Amino acid sequence: MAKLAGVSGSTASLAFSGGSISSATRERVLTAARELNYSGPDPRARSLRQGRSGIVGVIIEDRVLNSFRDPMTLAALDGISQELGEGSGLLLLTATGDGESTIQSAVFDAAIFMGCSPHLARSIEIMRQRNVPMVAIEGQAFDGVLAVNIDNRHASAELAALVHTLGHRRLATVTLPLTSVRERAQLTDELVKTATTAVSLDRLLGARQVFANLGGIVAAGSSSDEGFAAGMELLSRPAEERPTAILAQSDLLAVGVIRAAEALALVVPRDVTVVGFDGARIEGFTDHDLTTVRQPATEKGRAAGSAVTALLAGETPGDVSLSSVLHVGSTSGPPAG
Amino acid sequence: MAKLAGVSGSTASLAFSGGSISSATRERVLTAARELNYSGPDPRARSLRQGRSGIVGVIIEDRVLNSFRDPMTLAALDGISQELGEGSGLLLLTATGDGESTIQSAVFDAAIFMGCSPHLARSIEIMRQRNVPMVAIEGQAFDGVLAVNIDNRHASAELAALVHTLGHRRLATVTLPLTSVRERAQLTDELVKTATTAVSLDRLLGARQVFANLGGIVAAGSSSDEGFAAGMELLSRPAEERPTAILAQSDLLAVGVIRAAEALALVVPRDVTVVGFDGARIEGFTDHDLTTVRQPATEKGRAAGSAVTALLAGETPGDVSLSSVLHVGSTSGPPAG
DNA sequence: CTGTTAGCGCGTTCAG
DNA sequence: CTGAACGCGCTAACAG
Numbered sequence: 001m002a003k004l005a006g007v008s009g010s011t012a013s014l015a016f017s018g019g020s021i022s023s024a025t026r027e028r029v030l031t032a033a034r035e036l037n038y039s040g041p042d043p044r045a046r047s048l049r050q051g052r053s054g055i056v057g058v059i060i061e062d063r064v065l066n067s068f069r070d071p072m073t074l075a076a077l078d079g080i081s082q083e084l085g086e087g088s089g090l091l092l093l094t095a096t097g098d099g100e101s102t103i104q105s106a107v108f109d110a111a112i113f114m115g116c117s118p119h120l121a122r123s124i125e126i127m128r129q130r131n132v133p134m135v136a137i138e139g140q141a142f143d144g145v146l147a148v149n150i151d152n153r154h155a156s157a158e159l160a161a162l163v164h165t166l167g168h169r170r171l172a173t174v175t176l177p178l179t180s181v182r183e184r185a186q187l188t189d190e191l192v193k194t195a196t197t198a199v200s201l202d203r204l205l206g207a208r209q210v211f212a213n214l215g216g217i218v219a220a221g222s223s224s225d226e227g228f229a230a231g232m233e234l235l236s237r238p239a240e241e242r243p244t245a246i247l248a249q250s251d252l253l254a255v256g257v258i259r260a261a262e263a264l265a266l267v268v269p270r271d272v273t274v275v276g277f278d279g280a281r282i283e284g285f286t287d288h289d290l291t292t293v294r295q296p297a298t299e300k301g302r303a304a305g306s307a308v309t310a311l312l313a314g315e316t317p318g319d320v321s322l323s324s325v326l327h328v329g330s331t332s333g334p335p336a337g
Numbered sequence: 338m339a340k341l342a343g344v345s346g347s348t349a350s351l352a353f354s355g356g357s358i359s360s361a362t363r364e365r366v367l368t369a370a371r372e373l374n375y376s377g378p379d380p381r382a383r384s385l386r387q388g389r390s391g392i393v394g395v396i397i398e399d400r401v402l403n404s405f406r407d408p409m410t411l412a413a414l415d416g417i418s419q420e421l422g423e424g425s426g427l428l429l430l431t432a433t434g435d436g437e438s439t440i441q442s443a444v445f446d447a448a449i450f451m452g453c454s455p456h457l458a459r460s461i462e463i464m465r466q467r468n469v470p471m472v473a474i475e476g477q478a479f480d481g482v483l484a485v486n487i488d489n490r491h492a493s494a495e496l497a498a499l500v501h502t503l504g505h506r507r508l509a510t511v512t513l514p515l516t517s518v519r520e521r522a523q524l525t526d527e528l529v530k531t532a533t534t535a536v537s538l539d540r541l542l543g544a545r546q547v548f549a550n551l552g553g554i555v556a557a558g559s560s561s562d563e564g565f566a567a568g569m570e571l572l573s574r575p576a577e578e579r580p581t582a583i584l585a586q587s588d589l590l591a592v593g594v595i596r597a598a599e600a601l602a603l604v605v606p607r608d609v610t611v612v613g614f615d616g617a618r619i620e621g622f623t624d625h626d627l628t629t630v631r632q633p634a635t636e637k638g639r640a641a642g643s644a645v646t647a648l649l650a651g652e653t654p655g656d657v658s659l660s661s662v663l664h665v666g667s668t669s670g671p672p673a674g
Numbered sequence: 675c676t677g678t679t680a681g682c683g684c685g686t687t688c689a690g
Numbered sequence: 691c692t693g694a695a696c697g698c699g700c701t702a703a704c705a706g
Binding site for chain 1: 374375376377378379380381382383384385388390391392394400401402405406411412414415418419423424425426427428429430431432433438439441442443444463466467560561589592596619620621622
């Protein structure tokens with residue numbers, strides 16, 4: 001025990017954690033510590049004793065690269081980080097949901113799920129037993145998990161209504177992945193039934209409030225490449241069959257769809273209306289002003305962070321619901337003819 | 338002690354950590370645990386006892402958003418995550434270098450610095466005393482910190498040589514930030530002297546091996562907006578004074594410079610040659626094939642991850658140096674006239 | 675203001 | 691293969 005050296009017992013503890021102690025003694029302790037190459041309390045022991053580690057777990061279900069290439073997810077992470085400050089670290093855990101992951105053996109005081117599906121039910125169960133506060137950002141509702149959501153369904157319906165008002169009747173959607181499978185596919189009812197990703201499902205259901213049987217393509221992720229591929233598939237048809245409007249579930253997808261349209265010599269919005277979702281500022285997309293819904297991405301993170309803080313302080317904050325705002329840009333217009 | 342319940346003492350430990358134990362007993366322990374709502378060993382206590390937490394700290398000096406908006410940094414993080422696998426979590430620590438940050442009190446077994454400056458000297462000192470293995474990705478060399486680097490200087494010189502060979506003699510550079518100050522500025526010798534960011538400095542020095550007094554602008558970050566602003570500043574001059582080539586220290590900056598050129602009605606590469614650095618796939622930048630240097634970004638992360646694994650296993654791996662490869666695209670050409 | 679005592683929850687001995 | 695004792699490094703409470 002390094003403390004017994006120069007001075008005394010656990011008075012050292014106070015010296016390091018800034019307890020009430022005479023500054024003379026504190027000096028003595030600190031110099032003694034230096035001579036003995038003692039660098040302050042061991043974080044592990046401290047966290048055992050205090051029952052707190054200052055770590056907040058952030059659980060994502062995909063690879064790091066895929067998750068944070070999406071500007072909205074990254075913004076949310078940034079919001080969390082801002083709100084929690086330098087006082088606490090963010091423990092990034094990727095849980096694909098298969099076996100026992102680190103999530104069960106890792107040290108953290110609270111958990112934030114970012115867009116996670118119910119695959120993690122078992123992990124959640126364990127954390128609940130341990131009394132670890134949990135917050136889910138746009139995840140499926142779970143008992144004992146505080147939810148931070150945006151009005152996906154409503155906003156999506158609003159966007160669809162706009163398109164409907166413009167006069168469009170034959171349209172298609174490009175959705176985000178509905179499950180953890182990352183493969184492009186036709187949007188079928190069967191697929192919808194097995195959907196586990198709340199965000200995608202809500203946005204779809206919102207759109208279907210206006211266009212009941214809306215079909216289209218499920219993308220393998222949120223990128224303009226995926227949007228391009230889906231766009232090519234949807235728009236490579238004779239004008240009479242081709243959708244006159246496409247609802248993409250993210251701005252990145254929408255940008256890809258627009259590129260596909262241009263590659264097919266179609267003019268947006270004259271030949272086809274394209275709308276997105278997110279309100280992301282996309283590098284190099286300056287030719288058009290995308291019609292979309294702007295969601296408060298950073299705010300989601302902040303709200304989650306502040307909820308965690310409150311929960312750790314023993315308070316009992318309620319669910320949070322944030323709202324997005326419609327932005328009518330230049331990529332939507334009445335159908336041709 | 339939950340264990341004393343259904344069965345026995347600390348035999349439970351073996352049941353959970355998979356020690357040699359009769360599977361009958363294990364079953365008994367596990368069911369008893371379930372009934373008692375005992376969810377396995379407490380991570381905090383376990384980590385104290387074992388001296389291992391399964392957590393690797395990743396230290397960045399900027400906001401989360403700024404750091405990971407850069408595709409290279411994100412790719413490196415992904416590489417780390419891939420290499421370490423689900424077995425260990427990544428603890429994201431933002432250390433601006435001011436006061437005592439979480440870095441000193443956080444629980445982790447090893448640390449990876451991503452592009453960190455010597456501001457963290459004190460933190461590093463502490464971790465060294467604690468015997469926490471450290472790896473730096475493109476950071477300044479530090480005693481006891483394993484370095485994972487790419488050949489910034491060499492690659493930059495190679496790129497500059499290409500431009501020189503093409504016949505350019507009047508040029509400018511747009512560098513990444515040289516210090517932790519995020520402000521656009523003229524590149525002065527004074528600024529270079531106070532530089533703390535190894536990457537930027539190395540790339541500059543490499544270019545100066547070919548163009549001795551190369552001047553230009555220090556950007557406030559790696560984004561096309563910054564590149565645009567710098568490009569406007571450099572290119573808004575009469576043709577006789579205007580640089581005929583611009584060396585940007587990142588692809589995002591280069592893209593911005595090209596946009597600035599286009600905004601000024603200059604044609605690339607006829608009126609001005611623009612080269613980047615990174616080899617990033619940039620969303621929506623498809624008109625040009627950027628002349629640049631492709632660096633192995635994911636590899637950097639993997640190398641760091643694998644070094645950490647080795648260090649934790651008690652091995653003593655050496656520094657890693659990865660090399661980039663020149664890519665001659667369509668944004669470079671001989672000077673006009 | 676300082677020193678003493680008693681665990682935090684677990685992994686590891688060592689004897690049975 | 692099991693059960694009992696000990697200690698990891700620290701800190702909350704209390705006694706001096």
